[in-house]
Every structure is written in structure tokens, then in C-alpha cells.
Amino acid sequence: NAGVMQNPRHLVRRRGQEARLRCSPMKGHSHVYWYRQLPEEGLKFMVYLQKENIIDESGMPKERFSAEFPKEGPSILRIQQVVRGDSAAYFCASSPPSVFTEAFFGQGTRLTVV
Amino acid sequence: TQLLEQSPQFLSIQEGENLTVYCNSSSVFSSLQWYRQEPGEGPVLLVTVVTGGEVKKLKRLTFQFGDARKDSSLHITAAQPGDTGLYLCAGVQAASKLTFGTGTRLQVTL
Secondary structure (H helix, E strand, O other): OOOOEEEOOEEEEOOOOOEEEEEEOOOOOOEEEEEEEOOOOOEEEEEEEEOOEEEEOOOOOOOOEEEEOOOOOOEEEEEOOOOHHHOEEEEEEEEOOOOOOOOEEOOOEEEEEO | OOOOEEEOOEEEEEOOOOEEEEEEOOOOOOEEEEEEEOOOOOOEEEEEEOOOOOEEEEOOEEEEEOOOOOEEEEEEOOOOHHHOEEEEEEEEOHHHOEEEOOOEEEEEEO
16 A cells, blocks of 8 residues: 655745645545645644545645645645745645544655745 | 644754653643654654553653643653654644644764
């Protein structure tokens, strides 16, 4: 059973470009979470999604950031018009459709904005 | 905003020493989890504590959840180089959202 798959592992974007980060949850998991981690810091919650629904986006910046988890395919975190401050590691986690017990994390996408 | 403060922030010890990491908050959590993260990887769950006062052991690691479910500690006995990593506590509240602590970076040297 493959774990949470994130791609790309590393992404370099110039200021003003768009960044698309993809996350395929573990098989059978319908809940997806996105977290951001700055160097030497803990993870900060961004958004919680279920298939075709955003459940909690209280951690998402109001502008330029969006997330989706379509019926088919991976979850996508999209950052438009990236700025240097968006440089961070972005982690996706998934959990099964039941009472929450554990979030399984992917290896992350390291975004560098130059 | 709920905050989880971890202390110490950095810890460098020699193999065989004991250590304790603390995780403190002013908020009550339904459960608390501890993760370890290695460079270039995502966090991996070590344990979940649910009941106030609960103590769980995982080999040389002992985890305790405070009576009021606001704080927790991780104690490592006879640390080994393989214990090196970033230790993160995370509080679980409604809707499955994890609130992560500030992290403790542990380095164990020979």
C-alpha cells in the first residue's frame, strides 16, 4: 500500500509565476490536509479537504492560495504569483474516512521562489 | 489561535544520556500526538495520548499527557544517534486539524 505521494519533491519558481503542488492520498483515504513548514519551525495548518469539499481553510492566506480535491485525481495546492515569502516545505497528509486517529504525511514539496 | 510551545528548542547530547522534551499549551486538546521528522522527510507518528495523566512507552521513549490535557512530555532514556531528529508535538481538536508545536531539534552524538 503506497503512502501519501507528493510531487514534485522540489519546485523552483520565479517571482510572479504559479506553483502547483500535487498530493495523492493513501488508498482508501478521503481526507486530505495541507501544511506549510518554514525552516526550523513546526508545521502550520493550511486547509482540510474531503472529496470535492473544502472543510476548513482557516489557515490559507486570503489571496493567491487555493486548494482542491476533485472527485478523480490528486489534491492540488495552487499558489498564484509566488513571492519569496512563499518559499517553504509544503506537506500533505491524509486520513481515512472515519474518526480521526492518525494523519499520514507525504515527503513534502520544497518550493523555492527565486 | 492555539499555540503549543516546546522546550527546549535545541538539544545536543551525547549517546547514553537521558533527556526530556516538553510541550505546553493554554488550550485543552482531545488528544495529543508526537511526531518525529528527519531531514527531507515528512513527520512520522510516534504515539497518541488521549486520557489525562496517560503514560505510554515505546521502547526507550516515554510519553505523558498532563492531567488537564494541556501539556505533554517526551522522555528518552539512553539516547542513541538514531534518535536524532526534529520532535514535534501536535494537539488534536475538532475537525481533525492538528496544531503543531514549535519543535525540538535533537542531536545525539557518539
